[in-house]
Amino acid sequence: MSAGMTSEEPSFKREMLAALPSLRAFAMSLIGRHDRADDLVQDTIMKAWAKQDHFEMGTNMKAWLFTILRNELYSQMRKRGREVQDSDGYFTESLAQHPAQYGSLDLQDFKRALETLPPDQREAIILVGASGFSYEEAAEICGCALGTIKSRVNRARQRLQDILQVTGENEYGPDAISAPITSRAFIS
């Protein structure tokens, strides 16, 4: 796109603004901390703005931004040699941020479970299950084959199921499975 920069400019900005809430949510799900997630979003905005000539208006702005954010995250990780998220901050911050949110205990458990996933599985299930991308779009964003994305999503689901089953039993107290063991303990 070469001609008409002045007329394209405002709508580029508008489309970018429209995609920002979801972009932040994506960054937050990957990193788990508001401050670092927002730093990454800011870097992404700068990168995207500098590359706006490469963006074709009318194509998927959200997918384009997600790709930039993801590339930026992994390139920063390579440079700094650190993990996607620091586990301590992940959970501690979220407890402080949304103490009164409905179902927050439940969500905290889920968030912690999500955190235990390998990064490639986590991003796959987020893109498909929360960001609203198709498997094809997710594969393109992650730069991998369609089959790879599908298998990552499946493995992520399986693992979350396993984890949540365990934590669910703990959270809700004695139930049909654990109650007999509990009563036996009292008898002896």
Add this chain to the structure above:
Amino acid sequence: MTDDHGARHQIARSARTDNPNAQIATKLRALYLSVQEEAIPDRFLDLLEKLDAVERQSMPDIAE
């Protein structure tokens, strides 16, 4: 146990056993939406305004 603790348990249990994937999908979306529904922080609105202003004044020359 007929209080809402028991009811909650029952709901969680049936969601878990009937369709664990649906429960995971619901929670994943809830978590995502909790961030997506926040207002866009001012820092991003300011940043976009600045980028826009710079570009209007000069030729786009902010690529690294």
